[in-house]
Amino acid sequence: MTKKVILTGIRANNQLHIGNYFGALLPIVDMAKQHGGEYQVNLFMPDLHSFTTPIDHSQLKEQILSSIRTFVAAGLPIDNPDVHIYRQSYVPAHSELTVILNCFTGMGEMERMTQYKDKSSQLSGDRVSVGLFDYPVLMACDVLLYGSEYVPVGDDQSQHIEFMRDIAERMNTKFNQELFKLPLEVKKQHEFFGKDQGLRIKDLIDPSKKMSKSDESERGIIFLTDEPAVAAKKIMGATTDSVGEINLDYAKQPGISNLLQILALFTAKSLDDVVIEYQEQTSYGDLKKAVAEATEAFLTQFQTNYDQVDMNAVEAKLTASEAQMNEIANKTLHKVQKAIGLR
Ligand code: TRP
Numbered sequence: 001m002t003k004k005v006i007l008t009g010i011r012a013n014n015q016l017h018i019g020n021y022f023g024a025l026l027p028i029v030d031m032a033k034q035h036g037g038e039y040q041v042n043l044f045m046p047d048l049h050s051f052t053t054p055i056d057h058s059q060l061k062e063q064i065l066s067s068i069r070t071f072v073a074a075g076l077p078i079d080n081p082d083v084h085i086y087r088q089s090y091v092p093a094h095s096e097l098t099v100i101l102n103c104f105t106g107m108g109e110m111e112r113m114t115q116y117k118d119k120s121s122q123l124s125g126d127r128v129s130v131g132l133f134d135y136p137v138l139m140a141c142d143v144l145l146y147g148s149e150y151v152p153v154g155d156d157q158s159q160h161i162e163f164m165r166d167i168a169e170r171m172n173t174k175f176n177q178e179l180f181k182l183p184l185e186v187k188k189q190h191e192f193f194g195k196d197q198g199l200r201i202k203d204l205i206d207p208s209k210k211m212s213k214s215d216e217s218e219r220g221i222i223f224l225t226d227e228p229a230v231a232a233k234k235i236m237g238a239t240t241d242s243v244g245e246i247n248l249d250y251a252k253q254p255g256i257s258n259l260l261q262i263l264a265l266f267t268a269k270s271l272d273d274v275v276i277e278y279q280e281q282t283s284y285g286d287l288k289k290a291v292a293e294a295t296e297a298f299l300t301q302f303q304t305n306y307d308q309v310d311m312n313a314v315e316a317k318l319t320a321s322e323a324q325m326n327e328i329a330n331k332t333l334h335k336v337q338k339a340i341g342l343r
Pocket of ligand 1: 008009049138139142152
């Protein structure tokens, strides 16, 4: 019965843009399509991770459902019985196990986490929450409860994967039984999923930076919810250069290269083909017009798909997955509770 488990968490509390779509969302959807069946694929919303740094709570519930809806609009196969989609807070074993594993985790271990150091340094004193500090323990529980072996995440999460392996091994050794299966080491994760292909859509106004929600100016970002005509205007206003040639050269012509990349993604052509098509041309205006049209077409199609998602089917899928996940997670939790003397 037991299929190997691939698990990944998808953060929900952001307004999604095309950089998220092509860099994170679509790869996950493709992974679920490709491996669901041979593997058990767990995709979950780490909703309890949403407020480790301050957020607008009045939006959270809607944002979570809207994120799930976006995945389904992008083609997530919710009718596949081996693909599970669930919200972390609907499986209380995540929090319960976190309280337990906290007592087997060292302060020093958490203090060394680079993501914690980065994020906490951007916040002033008492806005750095214990939850932010403790984030890797909750993340370890997300993975260990299900015996997950494959955990596709970005490079910024490597240290967290190493921690999961450490805490799992520590518990197995201390209590002299296989309480947890160890996720594979980071190197093996990369062998399985292919290392990040370096797809980075850049900001339209400042193409030296990647497109990112944390930027103050939204003129450089195409959101999935943008009015298609407004998005087209953002493309027309994109920063280019004065070279007067169209080349794929991220160092010398970052703006033009970014537009070529976006055009390739929106028209589902290879980047090579797009470069060949435009290389001989000199008019930036024609390229921009083509990208603007492709952007409008993409967003119009995507937003139609989004509107057509059957939210009753999505709710039913969540309910079914959450029931199944509670069963699996509670078994692991119970094993741990017995081992440590609570049961
Ligand atoms: N920390 C991940 C991120 O920032 C999200 C996440 C939470 C996650 N729990 C997880 C990813 C468990 C994989 C497995 O992207």
